[in-house]
Amino acid sequence: MENFCVQKLAGALGTPDVPTRYVVRGHRKQQLASTVVAPVPVINLGLLSKQDGGAADEAAKLRSAIDSWGLFLISNHGVDAAVMDGMMAACREFFRQPLEEKQRCSSLIGDDQYEGYGNYEGYGNDQVSSPDQTLDWTDRLYLKVEPEDERRIALWPAHPESFRDVLHEFTKKCGVVKDDLLRAMAKLLELDDNDYFVDQLAEKPFTNARCSYYPACPRPELVFGLTPHSDGTVVAILMVDDSVGGLQVLRDGVWWDVPIVPHTLLMIMGDQMEIMSNGIFKSPVHRVMTNAKKERISVVLDYSVDPEKEIEPSAQLVNEKRPALYRKVKVKDYIVAHYTHFSQGKEVVMKKLKI
DSSP: OOOOOHHHHHHHOOSSOOOGGGOOTTHHHHHTOOOEEOOOOEEEHHHHTSSSHHHHHHHHHHHHHHHHHSEEEEESOSOOHHHHHHHHHHHHHHHTSOHHHHGGGBOOSOOOSSTTTOOOOEEEOOOOOOTTOOOOSOEEEEEEEESGGGOOGGGSOOSSTTHHHHHHHHHHHHHHHHHHHHHHHHHHTTOSOTTHHHHHHHSSOEEEEEEEEEOOOSOGGGOOSEEEEOOSSSEEEEEEOSSOOOEEEEETTEEEEOOOOTTOEEEEEOHHHHHHTTTSSOOOOEEEOOOSSOOEEEEEEEEEOOTTSEEOOOGGGOOSSSOOOBOOEEHHHHHHHHHHTGGGOHHHHHHTTBO
């Protein structure tokens, strides 16, 4: 498996060009399409959790956000600003270390967890499966955080010293946010059990943290920081750079910039949620663009059902008027398909699951 260090490459470039392996085919049509900031709602989790009229109004905003965008911002979420700032600072400090220090967290050779999926943990880039594969302009640190007893601590940075503790705290705090919002989403769907989605993740959660570093790029219109895709998760919680944008979401054929609101979190619906909600809550296609002058950092927590379990549309969301849109699938098999066809886009992956 090849491995590339975009951060090192960006620092070595003395010309305004980028290597051809990073240049997106048909880039001009794709890259220059978005200039509009999406009016993504900000959901006040404190109000949403109350038992009064304010909760109903906030629930209506949540439903509108999911239906319109498949994602939303979260305020009053209970994750302390100090924890968020500490997590971001620890990531930034990690990526500023010399390459040989970061490579101590690399896992290039190992026990393939899933055939066709590979050993994804550690520092580096996403795997390169073909010499024709277009590469993303990003380096990342990818770590399993749940189940806790399956953490590969040897891959967790020892420097900065705060990294391990702050990631643990950030994971715990965001887990509470995730559960509260999953309960609210079950309620929106009028499921009998408000814990329906929470329970899918409760027995053996499969949660990964992804710290992404997007170096400044001399030709941002030529590359993707992250290829257009939908998430192969139930949901994802993101903490994005509070001063540098780049995340965009596709709606009705138009790319929209996702707004930056400091100290908010962002939740994105994943394909597993689309399957379990029988297509009511759709996973949005999104991408990351780079910046010509500034680096960008983000931290993402991906929440997935146990790979050994099967998922299917909730029986309560299947009827004569709305038959099941997706067949039952083992999560492990779905993850492999999602990884294998990642660069081909959501439609290729989800089409294989449609009835």
